[in-house]
Amino acid sequence: MTKITMVKKIFADGSPCKKCGEVEEKMREAGQLEQLDKIVIAYEADPQSEGMQLAAKHNVDRAPFFIVEPESQDAKIYTVYFKFVKEVLNAKTSEDEELKEIMNDVDLDFL
Amino acid sequence: MGNITNIVDIDSELALQTPQEILRYALENHNNIAISFSGAEDVVLIDMAYKIRKDLQVFSLDTGRLHTETYRFIEQVRKHYNINIDVVYPEASRVEKLVKEKGLFSFYDGDHKECCGIRKIAPLRKQLLTVDAWITGQRRDQSPGTRAAVPVMQDDKAFARPDEKLTKFNPLANWTSKQVWDYIRENNVPYNELHDKGFISIGCEPCTRPTGPGQHEREGRWWWEEATLKECGLHAVNIQKQTL
Numbered sequence: 001m002t003k004i005t006m007v008k009k010i011f012a013d014g015s016p017c018k019k020c021g022e023v024e025e026k027m028r029e030a031g032q033l034e035q036l037d038k039i040v041i042a043y044e045a046d047p048q049s050e051g052m053q054l055a056a057k058h059n060v061d062r063a064p065f066f067i068v069e070p071e072s073q074d075a076k077i078y079t080v081y082f083k084f085v086k087e088v089l090n091a092k093t094s095e096d097e098e099l100k101e102i103m104n105d106v107d108l109d110f111l
Numbered sequence: 112m113g114n115i116t117n118i119v120d121i122d123s124e125l126a127l128q129t130p131q132e133i134l135r136y137a138l139e140n141h142n143n144i145a146i147s148f149s150g151a152e153d154v155v156l157i158d159m160a161y162k163i164r165k166d167l168q169v170f171s172l173d174t175g176r177l178h179t180e181t182y183r184f185i186e187q188v189r190k191h192y193n194i195n196i197d198v199v200y201p202e203a204s205r206v207e208k209l210v211k212e213k214g215l216f217s218f219y220d221g222d223h224k225e226c227c228g229i230r231k232i233a234p235l236r237k238q239l240l241t242v243d244a245w246i247t248g249q250r251r252d253q254s255p256g257t258r259a260a261v262p263v264m265q266d267d268k269a270f271a272r273p274d275e276k277l278t279k280f281n282p283l284a285n286w287t288s289k290q291v292w293d294y295i296r297e298n299n300v301p302y303n304e305l306h307d308k309g310f311i312s313i314g315c316e317p318c319t320r321p322t323g324p325g326q327h328e329r330e331g332r333w334w335w336e337e338a339t340l341k342e343c344g345l346h347a348v349n350i351q352k353q354t355l
Contacts, residue, residue, distance in 0.1 A: 095233065
């Protein structure tokens with residue numbers, strides 16, 4: 001049995017990070033939220049919050065991210081949403097959506 | 112976890128070393144590794160790497176909108192080092208669709224990301240699917256806001272093949288523009304003639320302009336857009352300091 005955890009970030013003022021909100025909405029529309037075992041919050045104002053601790057443990061600096069833990073195997077971390085839904089949930093994504101996510105997430109302006 | 116810890120540990124060690132030492136590590140530990148060459152001052156990577164290993168894999172993204180000077184420079188570098196430079200192109204049908212629907216200068220009306228996605232990022236992704244590691248000329252001083260924490264070595268999750276690793280090296284991460292230019296002059300490295308015309312950062316012709324005294328180099332790129340904040344960072348470095 002594989003356990004899937006989503007970590008999303010909440011700013012100090014209580015609002016969700018933009019991408020976290022967008023990803024959660026996409027997953028809700030696609031009925032993918034039910035496939036998660038747990039959603040954990042990384043509170044910006046609380047470094048001891050469970051989400052911030054998981055980010056530190058897995059050396060992740062982006063939100064949201066997904067922790068996929070197959071039984072008796074090491075956890076696998078996904079920081080790229082389209083890769084997570086393609087590889088773990090076997091969902092289809094369009095190239096346009098994938099490129100958009102990459103452009104928003106990764107600083108490639110040096111190219 | 113083992114792999115993550117390993118990359119972080121090696122990055123911490125490499126971060127204290129020179130770009131040449133970082134490049135040597137990258138080239139000696141990866142056979143299928145390519146240098147991404149933008150046609151600007153990242154030419155120093157080619158010069159440094161060529162002194163380590165002659166069979167370099169180098170690629171450049173030809174968006175179709177580069178300056179004539181940049182095309183001339185890519186050719187000059189190819190001949191100077193006698194190396195192959197794999198010039199990579201966007202998919203013609205996607206460019207045609209964009210231009211048909213939004214014209215040739217759509218980036219001035221919206222943001223540059225749609226055009227960059229088609230002309231640069233899609234071909235880059237295709238190219239990176241063929242390698243195990245890549246080398247870029249990213250430096251922290253190029254954009255203090257978004258690149259302040261560029262590591263010298265990182266696990267590139269965005270472009271990795273499914274269930275495989277892609278390692279990205281940024282050997283110049285800790286160097287300043289001055290150090291790069293000192294190297295170019297001391298080693299007689301060829302450079303893009305646009306630099307003599309006031310260009311610091313060089314990209315596509317419609318999206319790049321010379322900068323004046325006191326202006327940061329990023330002010331020469333996409334100047335019509337407001338700087339956007341990256342708001343999803345979790346500042347893991349700070350977290351580590353507080354928890355370990």
